[in-house]
Amino acid sequence: MDGDLVEVDPLFNRPVDLWRKYVREGRVCRSARTLRLNTPIFPDKVRFVCISDTHEQLGKIIHRIPDGDILIHAGDFTDHGDLGEVAKFNSELAKLPHKHKLVVAGNHEIGFEVGEKIESKRSIGLKMLGMSYGFELLSNCTYLCDKEVKIYGLKIYGAPWHPMPGYSFFRSRGQQLLNKWNQIPRDTDVLITHTPPLGHGDYANWRIYDGMLSGCAELLNTVEKRVKPQYHVFGHIHDQHGATTNGETTFINASICDHLHRCPYDPIIFDVPLPDGVTKD
Template sequence: MTSMKIKPEPLSTDPNRLYKEWFENRKRMCAKIDPLVKFEEPIYQDKVRFVCISDTHEKLRDLLPKIPNGDVLVHCGDFTNTGDRNELEEFNYAIGKLPHPHKIIIAGNHEFGFDDSEDLVQREEKYKGHGTPKGHKLLTNCTVLADKMVEIYGIKIYGTSWHPLSGYAYYRPRDKLHEKWNLIPDDIDILLTHTPPLGHGDLWNRQSREGDVDLLNTIEHRVKPKFHVFGHIHEQPGITTNGVTNFVNAAICSHKLEIMNLPILFDIPLKPGLQKS
């Protein structure tokens, strides 16, 4: 359930200007923090261990030895390059090799065919003819969230794939994205998106802010999840915080599609009366 709708920011199409006005002038908080859980830290019975990755771009099999165990594996999209059937089958095989009891996935802009509403005329030329309609049905070794919520160990997780990069799957113009963010329920613990919010892990090519301001407003003024996990911007992995929500850019690959980063881990305490099976 959502308690209110976020109105679109009038300057939503100019994220660079908004970043300067809000973050450089310290009207909004964005503090980089160290990893919350180290790889060698044991998995506790009274906490749920989340292992976060994103943007593996057909490299998941190579990454497998570097992924630590946990209770929930999260992948925030771009696990393929074109969404073709062979890429999906390879990803499904690789993720099936991981021991995590729960594997939660959202699609990214490269998962062509997943987005039934995509305008194929607008697709970038090099990707035309690629993709697998209803390709998510091939992913039998994980749970795919598309504007949906799942509850695990009493922890509510919502996943949505929309972003403002034209020519790809799940594209929406910046002044329309708020319509998708308004679908996000209030009472969730973890939000998964492919795109970052404005100001958190969203600096592309060291010069352009690519995050979405209406997503940031939705998080800060309404949803206020404990964690927001995303990817999309490969050069900005890590964790930032506004003091309420921890923002996790879990991108693995560089823009040359080489494995560059390790998974990011965090724990959430079990709610009273609940236990891991």
Template sequence: MRRIINAFTNISLFGREETKSGDVLLENAVNSPDETGIWLKFVVISDTHEEMAKIMNRIPDGDVLIHCGDFTNHGDEERVREFNDQLAQLPHRRKVVIAGNHENGFDAQFYEKAKLLTACELLNDTSIEIEGIKLYGSSWHTMNYRLFSTPPFYCEPGEETREKWAKIPDNVDILITHQPPKGFLDGRYGDVELLKAVEARNPKFHCFGHVHGGYGVASNGKTIFINAAQFEGYNGVNKH
């Protein structure tokens, strides 16, 4: 099995320090090449909200790019195609994407919308395996901020979210959701049922976005939590 390097986009958390936890290596050598063939390098971003052009030249090289949703503002087809074109320009061999609450129509018309994203693998309560690393992606969230309609992928907290998170495989290595779990980089907007699901499975990494102000990295000693939101409020791209 290949091991994992996770690269933190636009953030300097560990300097040049390295920390080992099992078969996981964390380092901030953003564009350092892997000369051993041991490591599989993941780069995680989220919540680019049609602003990908501003960070294209700052996205670290790597083997796999993960985007945790909200790549558009309203899910307009033109903007989805633009995002797809931008993904195609990036050098990562694999691109893994989930939709967010701003991707209108992606819940009701998932397979039609997925046809627009030819440059990536779009997950929706589904798993993929990349060189022995198991990834699972899910877009559900519990934040209903609309007066007369519900946003895409909204579900009621409690029993409904328990049913959604019950689909997460026990052996997942990298969990990708749009919403954070309760208590980790969530600005108090995380879902407690998601936290329970994570604690029951202990994936090596849990990647998400959604709460822009929660950008950063945390750990409970078993799972590394990454809030990769790039969009800082509605004033611009996160510069951390």
């Protein structure tokens, strides 16, 4: 396959069968080591602190979030996207010391998707604030929706899309999701999505999704064949917290909550060396 081209796999809508095929073809997913939370912050490295799926619980875990240069939240910081939930999350972000805070939305951030129909009560509340969407309340972070930022010479891209019907930012598996992933720049250093890629931190062992791989094949192929970031941070599948690697990219499921919305998991941290000639001053 050409390095600039990702095509929809014919088995795109059968993720379990597709992953089995990929494994037979030599695709790799193995556990990856992560840094201890008390690892010192080094002047020649950028410390990333990753969380996701806090579901209204951020205030309860603030004391467990270590300092760093860049905080990443990979979505589902609310339960329903209600304005009070968003405002509460925004005020809690202000209590964290990180110089840069990057946030993508998740499927639970209902009403964040541009063009989405918003129920009238929420719409009236936003209009009273002079706003159109809930994400406009996020004043204490950089909100990424199909957007790239460059911090300390590193290119970081965030996108909220996922293949779970009935929620904000849903797109069907296959070409619809690939159209979104095609927007990810090829030279991205750190990728943030809400959904996992197929085969990495995506095993769903709950309710109707029991035994299903919930990750996106088009996202995996975009990461492995075209973009090849150093790190890919996501959440969405709560009980698959941890890190894996294919030998080139480290995949981080940074979920904090389990499926019962308890908070058994800690943030995950990693370091990226500063590019030549770049400092943190």
